[in-house]
Amino acid sequence: MFLYLFIFSIASFAGSTEVNCESGGLIELGSTEEGYEGVIEVITNISPDVRLVLEPYLSSVAMKYLELVYSDGDSVAIVRTIKPLDAEEAKMNFMSSSLDYFVTCGRGGKNARVLYIVDLNDNSPxxxxxxxxxxxxxxxxxxxxxxxxxxxxxxxxxxxxxxxxxxxxxxxxxxxxxxxxxxxxxxxxxxxxxxxxxxxxxxxxxxxxxxxxxxxxxxxxxxAYPYFDHSLYKASIEKNKIGHVSDVTPEAIKVKDDNRGINKPVVYSIKTVIPNEYQNSFEIDQNNGVISVTTALDREETEQIAVFIQVSEVSEDIHENQ
Structure with a gap:
C-alpha cells in the first residue's frame, strides 16, 4: 500500500498571520492588482478551542470575493478568493479600492484585515x-x-x-x-x-x-432664419401726414426666405427710433411689416428719422435692419 502526500505551495500578501482572540486587532495585508485570484492570507497558530468566522468589515463587498477555508479544530486557516478581484466594485462606497473584512474568534475579538486593490485600466470610456x-x-x-x-x-x-x-x-x-x-x-x-x-x-x-x-x-x-435683402430702406413722409408710409425704396419692407426652409410665423416690431422722442410716432404691422405714422411730423423740427425694425421667428432668432 502506498501513501500519497500532497504538498501545496501557498503564497500570501502578509506572510503568515495570527489572530488575537482576546482584544482583536488590525492588519494591513498590502496590495495586489485587480484580477488577482488566489490566497489572500494564511492564519497560523490557531488554538484548537477557537472557532473562526469570516465577517464583513466596513462594507459587505469582501464577502462577494473571499472565503475562509477552515474547519473547527484546525491550527491553520486560509482566506482566498472565490472570483477575480475588482477594483471598481471595491471602490463603490469608499475613496480607495480595498477589501475589508473581519476574522472573528467566535464570540472573541474581531481581527480586522485590509487588502488594497490596485486599479488597472481595464475599462473603456x-x-x-x-x-x-x-x-x-x-x-x-x-x-x-x-x-x-x-x-x-x-x-x-x-x-x-x-x-x-x-x-x-x-x-x-x-x-x-x-x-x-x-x-x-x-x-x-x-x-x-x-x-x-x-x-x-x-x-x-x-x-x-x-x-x-x-x-x-x-x-x-x-x-434658416428670416432676413432682409437690404440693410437700409428709405421713405419720404409728407408734413403732418398720418397713416401708412408709402414709396419705400428700394422695395417694400418684407422678410425673405427664398425657399430656405423658413416655415415658422414671423413677427415684425420696432426696436428703437432715433431721435428717441419720436419713439411713439410710428407703429408697424406685426404681420406684414408695413410702417405707419401715428403722430404728425414737422420738417422744421427734424429732417431725418431712423427707425430700426426687427423680425423674429417663434424661436426668437433675430435679424435686425435699418
Missing amino acids: IFESKSYSATVSEAMAVGSHVLSVTANDEDALMDNKRITYSILPPDEFEVSYDSQMNACNIKLAKPLNYNNAQQYNFIVEAKDIEGLSDTATVTITVE
Missing part, C-alpha cells in the same frame, strides 16, 4: 448614447454652445478614468471639456450658412489615457 442630435439656427453666434455629450469610464483610479474628447470633420464645430459636469461641450467654431449646408454629421470620440476609446455620432440640423 462608454458614451451614454450612441447618437446625439441638435437643431440650431444659421444665425447662431460663433462660440455658442450646441449640445453636450457624455462618456463614462468605470475604472476606479482617476488617472485611468480621465477622458479626452475629439471630433472628426467638420471644422465648423469644436469640443471643450466641462469638468464640473464631466461632459464634452460641442460649440460652434465657424459661422453657419443654410445655403451651404443644412445638416452636419460627424463623429465624437472619447479616449482614456491608454487609448481605450468609444465613439458616438452627432447630427446637427441647420435652420
Whole structure:
C-alpha cells in the first residue's frame, strides 16, 4: 500500500498571520492588482478551542470575493478568493479600492484585515448614447454652445478614468471639456450658412489615457432664419401726414426666405427710433411689416428719422435692419 502526500505551495500578501482572540486587532495585508485570484492570507497558530468566522468589515463587498477555508479544530486557516478581484466594485462606497473584512474568534475579538486593490485600466470610456442630435439656427453666434455629450469610464483610479474628447470633420464645430459636469461641450467654431449646408454629421470620440476609446455620432440640423435683402430702406413722409408710409425704396419692407426652409410665423416690431422722442410716432404691422405714422411730423423740427425694425421667428432668432 502506498501513501500519497500532497504538498501545496501557498503564497500570501502578509506572510503568515495570527489572530488575537482576546482584544482583536488590525492588519494591513498590502496590495495586489485587480484580477488577482488566489490566497489572500494564511492564519497560523490557531488554538484548537477557537472557532473562526469570516465577517464583513466596513462594507459587505469582501464577502462577494473571499472565503475562509477552515474547519473547527484546525491550527491553520486560509482566506482566498472565490472570483477575480475588482477594483471598481471595491471602490463603490469608499475613496480607495480595498477589501475589508473581519476574522472573528467566535464570540472573541474581531481581527480586522485590509487588502488594497490596485486599479488597472481595464475599462473603456462608454458614451451614454450612441447618437446625439441638435437643431440650431444659421444665425447662431460663433462660440455658442450646441449640445453636450457624455462618456463614462468605470475604472476606479482617476488617472485611468480621465477622458479626452475629439471630433472628426467638420471644422465648423469644436469640443471643450466641462469638468464640473464631466461632459464634452460641442460649440460652434465657424459661422453657419443654410445655403451651404443644412445638416452636419460627424463623429465624437472619447479616449482614456491608454487609448481605450468609444465613439458616438452627432447630427446637427441647420435652420434658416428670416432676413432682409437690404440693410437700409428709405421713405419720404409728407408734413403732418398720418397713416401708412408709402414709396419705400428700394422695395417694400418684407422678410425673405427664398425657399430656405423658413416655415415658422414671423413677427415684425420696432426696436428703437432715433431721435428717441419720436419713439411713439410710428407703429408697424406685426404681420406684414408695413410702417405707419401715428403722430404728425414737422420738417422744421427734424429732417431725418431712423427707425430700426426687427423680425423674429417663434424661436426668437433675430435679424435686425435699418
